[in-house]
Amino acid sequence: MKKNYYLMSDGMLKRRENTVYFVNKDGKKPIPINKIYSIYAYGSLTFSSQAIHLLAKEGIPVHFFNYYGYYDGSFYPREKLLSGDLIINQAQHYLDHEKRIFIAKKFVEGAAKNMEKVLKYYSLENKIRSILPDLDGCNIITEVMNVEGRIRADYYQKMNEILPENFNFDKRVKRPPENMINALISFGNSMVYSTALSEIYNTQLNPTISYLHEPSERRFSLALDLSEIFKPILVDRLIFYLVNKRMLSEDDFEKDLNYCLLNDKGRKIFIKEYDERLKKTIKHRELNRKVSYKRLIRLESYKLIKHLLGSKEYKPFVMWW
C-alpha cells in the first residue's frame, strides 16, 4: 500500500499538481502523495515550504540522515491524533518509579528474548537466559541498563560465530563505527529508530515520554525504547543474511583511519533489503491474520497504549518462530 521512499541522490522536493516531485540530475519524478508513508532522505535534499505544507497536511514524516548515514532528525508533522488522557497516563507511568521500571524491564526482556531467538536459529549456546532473571532484582533504571549491557555483550560476542572471519569484531563501537559490522549495526539501528518513530506518529502516543531511555535526551526517546525490541528481528537478522549470502562485501564500505561506513552502493543494497523486510508478512497468532513487520511495530505501540490506560498489561513482542 503506502510505501517508504528513500531519497539516496541529491535533489529537490517540490510541490506541483498537489503532489510532490523529486527533482534530481536524472530529471523530475512525481511521487503520488497518497502512496507515501514516510520519506527517508540520505542525499542532500532541498525542500520548498510548499512541499512541507503538503506533507504536513497529509501527515507524512520526513527523516533526515547526514552524510555518514547517521540519523539527524525528522520533520514531524503537526500531530493529528491527540489524546490528553493518554499523555497524562504516559507521564504518570514515567513519574511513578514502580510503573516506569516495570515498562523498562519489559522492553529489555523483549529485546533479550528476541536476541536469544536469533542466536537459537544458528543453534548457538548463550548466556542470555541465565542473565535475564537478574532483571527481577533491579530497582533503578541504571541497574536495568546494566543487565541489558551484559546481555548485549554476550550477544555481540556470539555474533562473530555467525559471521565470516573478515567481518568479525571485538565490541560495539559507535560514533564513528570502527569496522564493518559496527557500521552495519549503526546504520540499521538508525533505520529502525526512524521506522518506529513513523509508527508512533500514527498513534496517540507522545514520542518524547519514554521509560527505558531517559526522556531528557532531546530525542524522540520512545522510539528508541520501541526499537530495542525490533533491532534483533529487523537489523541483526538482515545483517547475517546480507553478509553470509555475500550480498555485501568489503567493497561496499568506505574505510578510513578510524572509521568505517557503508558507501552509496552498500547503503542501497541495505535499504532495499530492509524495506523488503518491513513489507514481509507473518501470520499473527492472536489476530489470526497476516501482519507485516512494519505493522508489528504499530501493534506494539497499541499494546503500550492499552497498558498505559490500564486495560491490558503490556507484554513485549517475542518472535515465536
Next chain:
Amino acid sequence: MYVIIVYDIKVERVNKVKGFLRKHLYWIQNSVFEGEVTKSELEEIKTGLLDIINKNEDSVIIYRFRTDDAFTRKVLGVEKAPIDGIL
C-alpha cells in the same frame, strides 16, 4: 486491489486528469496510470474523475485486479517511468 486506468480526454481537460491521477497512482506512459489502491481510494478517484471529465466527450477505462499478482507485466522497449521506492 490493483488498478490500471487508461483515458482518452479532450486536450483542454487532459492535464487536469493527469494532475489529479498523479496524487493517487503512478504515471506509466501517456494516458496510462496504475497502482495499488483501497476500495475507498478507488471511489475517491472515480468521483474525482467524474468532476473533471465531460461525460459526452471523454472516456476513462478502469481495469481492476484483485492484487498485483493477478497479472504479469512485460515492457517492450523503454520503461518510461519505473516504479521505485529508492530514488
